[in-house]
Every structure is written in structure tokens, then in C-alpha cells.
Amino acid sequence: MNPVNYLYLAALLFTIGATGVLIRRNAIVVFMCVELMLNACNLAFVAFSRMHGNLDGQIIAFFTMVVAAAEVVVGLAIIVSLFRTRHSASVDDASLMKL
Amino acid sequence: MENLIALLVAAPLLGAAVLLCGGRRLDAVGHWIGTVLAAVSFVIGIVLFADMLGKGPEERTLTQHLFTWIPVGDFQAEIGFQLDQLSMTFVLLISGVGSLIHLYSVGYMEHDERRRRFFGYLNLFLAAMLLLVLADNYLLLYVGWEGVGLASYLLIGFWQHKPSAATAAKKAFLVNRVGDMGLSIAIMLMFTTFGTFAFGPVLASTGDASEGMLTAIGLMLLLAACGKSAQVPLQSWLGDAMEGPTPVSALIHAATMVTAGVYLIVRSADIFNASPDAQLVTTVVGAVTLLFGAIVGCAKDDIKKALAGSTMSQIGYMVLAAGLGPIGYVFAIMHLVTHGFFKAGLFLGAGSVMHGMNDEVDMRKYGGLRKYMPITFVTFGLGYLAIIGFPGLSGFFSKDKIIEAAFAKGGTEGWILGSVALLGAAITAYYMTRVMLMTFFGEERWRNQPTASPDEPSAEPAAEHHGAHAEPHPHESPKVMTIPMIVLAVGSVFAGGFFSIGNRFEHWLEPVTGYKHGNPPVSALTVTLSTMVVLVIGAGIAYAQYGRRPVPVVAPRGSLLTRAARRDLLQDDFNHVVLVRGGEHLTRSLVYVDHTLVDGVVNGTAASVGGLSGRLRRLQNGYARSYAVSMFGGAAILIAATLLMRGV
Numbered sequence: 082m083n084p085v086n087y088l089y090l091a092a093l094l095f096t097i098g099a100t101g102v103l104i105r106r107n108a109i110v111v112f113m114c115v116e117l118m119l120n121a122c123n124l125a126f127v128a129f130s131r132m133h134g135n136l137d138g139q140i141i142a143f144f145t146m147v148v149a150a151a152e153v154v155v156g157l158a159i160i161v162s163l164f165r166t167r168h169s170a171s172v173d174d175a176s177l178m179k180l
Numbered sequence: 181m182e183n184l185i186a187l188l189v190a191a192p193l194l195g196a197a198v199l200l201c202g203g204r205r206l207d208a209v210g211h212w213i214g215t216v217l218a219a220v221s222f223v224i225g226i227v228l229f230a231d232m233l234g235k236g237p238e239e240r241t242l243t244q245h246l247f248t249w250i251p252v253g254d255f256q257a258e259i260g261f262q263l264d265q266l267s268m269t270f271v272l273l274i275s276g277v278g279s280l281i282h283l284y285s286v287g288y289m290e291h292d293e294r295r296r297r298f299f300g301y302l303n304l305f306l307a308a309m310l311l312l313v314l315a316d317n318y319l320l321l322y323v324g325w326e327g328v329g330l331a332s333y334l335l336i337g338f339w340q341h342k343p344s345a346a347t348a349a350k351k352a353f354l355v356n357r358v359g360d361m362g363l364s365i366a367i368m369l370m371f372t373t374f375g376t377f378a379f380g381p382v383l384a385s386t387g388d389a390s391e392g393m394l395t396a397i398g399l400m401l402l403l404a405a406c407g408k409s410a411q412v413p414l415q416s417w418l419g420d421a422m423e424g425p426t427p428v429s430a431l432i433h434a435a436t437m438v439t440a441g442v443y444l445i446v447r448s449a450d451i452f453n454a455s456p457d458a459q460l461v462t463t464v465v466g467a468v469t470l471l472f473g474a475i476v477g478c479a480k481d482d483i484k485k486a487l488a489g490s491t492m493s494q495i496g497y498m499v500l501a502a503g504l505g506p507i508g509y510v511f512a513i514m515h516l517v518t519h520g521f522f523k524a525g526l527f528l529g530a531g532s533v534m535h536g537m538n539d540e541v542d543m544r545k546y547g548g549l550r551k552y553m554p555i556t557f558v559t560f561g562l563g564y565l566a567i568i569g570f571p572g573l574s575g576f577f578s579k580d581k582i583i584e585a586a587f588a589k590g591g592t593e594g595w596i597l598g599s600v601a602l603l604g605a606a607i608t609a610y611y612m613t614r615v616m617l618m619t620f621f622g623e624e625r626w627r628n629q630p631t632a633s634p635d636e637p638s639a640e641p642a643a644e645h646h647g648a649h650a651e652p653h654p655h656e657s658p659k660v661m662t663i664p665m666i667v668l669a670v671g672s673v674f675a676g677g678f679f680s681i682g683n684r685f686e687h688w689l690e691p692v693t694g695y696k697h698g699n700p701p702v703s704a705l706t707v708t709l710s711t712m713v714v715l716v717i718g719a720g721i722a723y724a725q726y727g728r729r730p731v732p733v734v735a736p737r738g739s740l741l742t743r744a745a746r747r748d749l750l751q752d753d754f755n756h757v758v759l760v761r762g763g764e765h766l767t768r769s770l771v772y773v774d775h776t777l778v779d780g781v782v783n784g785t786a787a788s789v790g791g792l793s794g795r796l797r798r799l800q801n802g803y804a805r806s807y808a809v810s811m812f813g814g815a816a817i818l819i820a821a822t823l824l825m826r827g828v
Contacts, residue, residue, distance in 0.1 A: 099812060102805075102808055103805055103808055103809060103812070104805075106805075172803075172804045172805060173803055173804075173805070175804065176801075176802035176803055176804075177802070
């Protein structure tokens with residue numbers, strides 16, 4: 082199978098993720114979309130690794146997964162405490178910093 | 181012997197410290213402590229004088245080095261004294277006349293509750309002045325110079341509860357400050373030129389410096405002398421200084437303060453000798469002040485202010501003589517000493533008159549007092565004869581010599597200066613005769629009218645026990661006041677003649693100041709005779725105006741010149757228009773520049789930054805998703821740019 086198709090899929094997934102981050106208000110969904118973008122990148126890395134015939138891309142993918150895991154820990158903690166204080170998971174409600 | 185020199189200064193300084201720090205428990209004896217310590221200084225002066233007379237003329241200089249004050253590299257400020265014939269003359273005058281004035285003040289200030297403090301200040305004054313004349317370098321002289329300024333400030337403003345006295349003290353201090361600046365600049369110039377400011381090295385090496393530098397130093401010294409000695413243009417403080425108690429006026433005018441300027445010029449003789457320009461300016465300042473003071477003295481109805489005008493004029497004679505160079509230095513100092521006697525006597529006499537007249541100072545409310553105050557009349561009269569230069573009395577010898585020396589300057593200058601000095605002698609005779617006639621002769625104008633107008637506080641607290649608003653009862657002053665007046669009157673009569681026998685004063689001072697006999701273009705006898713003639717004319721006019729006609733109690737309007745002279749020849753108005761208004765205008769324009777230009781730049785910068793940030797902050801709307809858009813947009817642009825660059 083042509084590896085370029087994987088790249089198309091990665092681009093599609095990334096676009097879906099980015100659109101979700103921009104248009105959804107629910108923090109959990111925004112968060113999942115961020116994960117989607119990260120995994121789209123992983124897919125692209127692995128595809129490139131396959132195309133170039135070396136392992137660099139796969140190593141980077143492992144790093145990305147570690148970063149994503151750390152991000153999940155921190156991000157979920159923030160979202161939970163946000164929900165506890167505001168009884169809402171909407172990102173637009175967390176706007177205390179604006180003037 | 182030389183170890184005694186420091187004691188001359190230390191005695192009155194100790195007195196000042198004890199009296200000012202001692203507190204109320206010294207109130208009962210404070211005035212005697214002050215008087216005794218002043219007299220101690222005088223006695224030490226006599227001892228040193230006797231010792232000095234026993235030596236040859238060239239070995240008479242004593243020096244005493246105490247310690248090094250500020251040792252910094254090349255800059256060595258020493259505390260050391262130098263007693264030579266010139267200093268000796270001043271020491272005897274300052275401590276002698278000063279002691280008499282202390283004694284007089286015991287009586288004069290009897291009813292003042294702050295008498296102890298007054299004597300502390302008097303002692304401080306003496307100590308500062310003695311330090312000034314005994315210093316062996318210009319920096320230590322400057323310390324004494326400033327001390328004199330401080331003491332005069334404290335004493336002129338002694339009755340600080342009167343706003344006029346407080347203002348007069350401030351005025352004296354500020355005007356003196358201008359002169360002090362001159363002295364400090366002169367000292368700095370000396371240090372850069374000669375590398376030292378001790379009298380000996382500086383005066384010995386004037387040949388090494390350029391004439392321009394010497395002229396600059398000379399002019400700065402002259403500025404200093406103008407401030408302390410009340411010479412034009414820094415003369416305006418002297419008249420107002422009459423706000424102080426009368427003994428202070430006597431001390432300032434006779435023994436301390438105004439003589440300091442003359443001392444400075446004569447001490448710096450070598451600098452002035454090497455700079456004809458500075459000498460010329462000095463003579464001009466002296467001549468102008470001589471007439472200025474005399475004219476002011478003619479118009480004043482306040483007895484003390486008339487005498488103040490007279491002091492200004494007589495110091496003008498001394499400065500004129502000092503500007504003449506070696507032919508004049510000796511006579512400047514001789515006139516200074518004789519003037520010290522008769523002017524102190526005149527002021528103490530004026531104080532005695534005020535003491536008996538409920539502190540009235542307006543001579544138009546005096547008259548016929550000779551019957552009531554015989555001793556004051558006689559002593560004041562002798563002082564009067566001495567100051568106008570009556571033949572045989574002190575002023576005759578000293579003033580005549582100055583007039584001769586002025587003519588002997590030679591050329592057109594000599595004629596102009598000599599004529600001015602001669603004219604000054606005529607005016608002196610006029611105003612002093614006027615003071616004499618208005619005070620001691622004529623009708624008793626004080627009858628049936630209260631002195632000291634009710635809305636003004638009594639001028640001198642000493643009057644309070646009299647009931648200040650009743651008709652005065654003139655009476656003679658107590659012995660403690662008349663004795664100093666008698667001693668000073670004796671000095672006024674005999675000092676000049678004593679100095680002139682065999683030209684002994686010239687020989688005495690010659691090793692220090694140098695002396696060259698000047699030959700006037702006309703014979704000395706002619707000068708003396710013309711002095712006599714102008715004296716008679718001046719006194720005659722005064723007699724015609726004030727002796728033969730009754731003196732109106734309310735001053736007549738008078739001519740333009742009289743009115744100007746009553747206002748001190750507009751000196752305050754001049755200062756006000758030129759200096760005060762000028763200063764105000766300068767300040768206002770600077771404030772305007774500050775408000776428009778400086779503040780404009782600062783505020784403009786702040787406003788533009790503020791406006792810009794006001795626009796930028798709209799981007800910060802607080803919504804996480806709008807930030808995310810910015811990030812995506814930014815990232816997209818970056819990636820696109822990278823790709824495009826690679827494509828190129």
C-alpha cells in the first residue's frame with residue numbers, strides 16, 4: 082500500500098483535531114481533539130519512518146507519546162479542578178484573565 | 181611668647197561656649213564672665229605688644245603652629261597663627277574696643293532677659309574676628325571670616341521677635357554670602373596658581389603668577405572686602421543692620437566686621453601691588469562708597485542710620501587708601517584705628533541718648549539734650565570733632581593723610597580721587613554737624629509728645645520699665661555705660677596725634693605693608709588748608725539749616741536727592757528691580773520651559789505608549805479559543821514561510 086495514503090490520513094486527522102480545538106467549548110472534547118492532533122503527528126512520523134527506511138520517526142513517536150501521557154495527567158487535573166470550582170467544563174467560562 | 185597667641189582667640193571662644201551652653205544658672209553672672217574674658221584677651225594682647233616693642237622691627241613676627249587641619253596630598257590646611265605688626269594693631273583694637281563695648285552692654289542690656297546669650301554672641305564675635313586677623317593662611321582666615329558673618333547674623337537679629345530685625349539679619353547674611361563667594365574663589369585661584377594658601381609663600385611668589393591671574397585674585401578679594409565692609413555694590417545690609425542692639429552696631433562698625441575687608445586688602449598688599457587694574461578698581465569702589473555713604477548719612481533722621489551712612493563713607497576712605505598701594509596702606513589702617521575709637525564712641529553715645537529717650541531713634545524728636553546728658557554730650561561731641569577732622573583730633577591726622585595720599589597718586593586719577601576725598605570731608609562735616617545740632621541743641625522737641633508710636637512694639641526691651649508711650653524724661657546713663665564712652669572719647673582725641681608724632685605709625689607698619697611717602701602735586705599744607713576750608717563750609721551749611729532755624733518735627737518732603745537718599749539712594753529698589761525681579765523672571769521662564777518642553781516630552785512619550793497599548797489590549801479578550809486561533813494562524817504562517825523559503 083502506498084505510504085502516502087497514511088500521510089493523507091494523518092493530515093485529515095490533524096485537521097479534524099485542530100477544528101475541534103477551535104470550535105468546541107467543552108474542555109474534555111477540546112482535550113481529546115488535542116490528543117487527536119498529537120496522534121495524527123505520530124502517524125505522520127511513523128509513515129515517514131517507513132518511507133525513509135530508518136527509525137528516527139519511530140523514536141520521535143515514542144517521545145510524543147510520553148509527552149502526551151504527561152499532558153493528560155496535568156490537563157485532566159486542571160479540567161477536574163476547573164469543573165469543581167465553576168460547575169462547568171466550558172473553556173469560555175474560564176475567562177477571568179480578560180479585562 | 182608665641183604660645184600666648186592661641187589664648188587670644190581661646191579666651192573669648194571659651195566665653196562663648198560657657199555662656200551659650202551654660203544655661204540659665206549663669207544668668208546672674210554671665211555678662212561679667214563675657215566681659216572678663218574679653219578683657220583677658222586684651223591683657224594678653226598688651227603683654228604680646230610689650231614683648232613685640234622690645235624687639236627690632238624685622239624680628240617682630242611671631243608664629244604659632246597648632247596642628248594640621250586637613251592633610252590631603254598636596255593640600256595641607258594648617259591651623260597656625262601669625263602675629264605681626266598689622267595683626268597686633270587689629271588685636272589691640274578688637275579686644276580693647278570690644279572689651280569697652282562689653283562693659284557698656286552690661287548697663288545697656290540690663291533689662292533684657294536674654295542678656296547672657298547676648299554676651300555669648302559678643303564673645304563669639306570677638307573670637308571670630310581675632311581668628312580672622314591672626315590666621316597665617318587664607319583658609320583659616322576664611323573660617324574667621326565666616327564666624328564673623330555668623331555672629332553678626334545672630335546679633336543683628338538678636339531681637340528676633342521683631343520681624344524687621346529678623347529680616348535685617350537675613351539680609352546681612354545673604355549679602356555677605358556674595359562677598360564670601362568672592363573670597364572662596366580667590367582662595368581656590370590661589371591654590372591652583374601657587375599650590376598653597378599660606379600668607380608667606382603666596383605673597384612672596386606673586387612674581388611667578390601672570391598679571392591676569394593676580395588681577396582676578398585681587399578682584400575676588402575686593403568682592404569679599406565689599407561684602408564685609410559694606411562697600412558699593414554690596415553695601416545694602418549696613419543700614420538695616422541697625423536693627424540690632426546699639427552695642428552691636430558699635431562693635432560691627434568700630435572693631436569687628438566692617439574692618440575685616442580693609443584688613444584683607446592690606447594683608448594681600450603684594451597681590452594688589454602687582455596688579456594696577458585691581459588697585460584702580462579698589463580706589464574707584466572706595467571713592468564711590470565714600471560719597472554714597474556720606475549722601476545717605478545726610479538725609480537720615482534715624483540717628484543710628486545716619487551714623488551707619490557715616491561708617492560706610494569712612495570705610496570708603498580706608499578702601500580708597502588701601503587701593504593707592506604702598507603710599508596708602510599705612511593710612512588706611514591708621515584711619516581704621518582712629519575711626520574705631522570715635523565711631524564706637526559715637527554709637528555708644530547714640531545708645532546712651534536712646535537709653536534716656538525711651539529708645540526713640542528719630543533725631544527730629546530730640547533736641548536740647550546737652551543739659552540733661554552732659555557726659556554723653558561731651559563724649560559724643562569729642563567723637564564728632566574727631567570724625568569731621570577738627571585740627572588736633574584723631575580724625576584730622578588720619579583723614580588728612582588719606583586725602584594727601586589720594587592726590588599723591590598722581591595724574592588725572594590723583595586729582596579726581598583727591599577731589600572726591602575732599603568733597604567727602606565736606607559732606608562728613610555737614611551730616612555730623614546736623615546730627616550734633618538735631619540731638620543736643622535747639623528746642624526740646626520731645627516735650628508733649630510720646631515717643632515710639634503706639635502701634636509699634638517698643639524698639640528695645642530695655643525701655644519697657646519706662647512706660648514707653650509717655651513723654652520721655654532724658655537722664656544720664658549709669659557709670660558702667662559712661663566710663664567706656666569717656667575712654668573712647670580720650671582715644672578719639674589723642675590717638676591720631678599720638679600715632680603721628682615722628683611718623684611712628686608708618687614706621688610701625690612699614691615692615692609688613694611697606695611704605696612709600698607719596699608727594700602730592702600741591703604742598704601738604706595746601707591740602708590741609710583746603711580740608712579745613714571744606715570742613716568749615718560743610719559745618720556752616722549744616723548750622724545754617726539746622727542750627728539757626730527750628731527743626732520741624734515731621735520731616736519735610738525735601739528735594740528729589742533727599743528723598744532718594746532717605747531711601748538709601750535707591751539701593752534696595754535697584755536690588756529689587758535687578759536681582760529680585762530678574763531672579764523671579766528667570767525662575768518663571770525656567771518653570772515655563774519645564775512645564776512645556778521637559779514635561780511635554782515626558783508626558784508625550786507616556787501618552788503615545790499608553791494609546792498604543794490601549795489598542796493592543798483589545799487582542800487580549802480572555803477566550804482560550806481565540807488564543808488558539810492566533811497560535812494556529814502563527815504556526816501556519818511560519819510553516820508557509822519556511823516552505824516558501826525552501827522553495828526559493
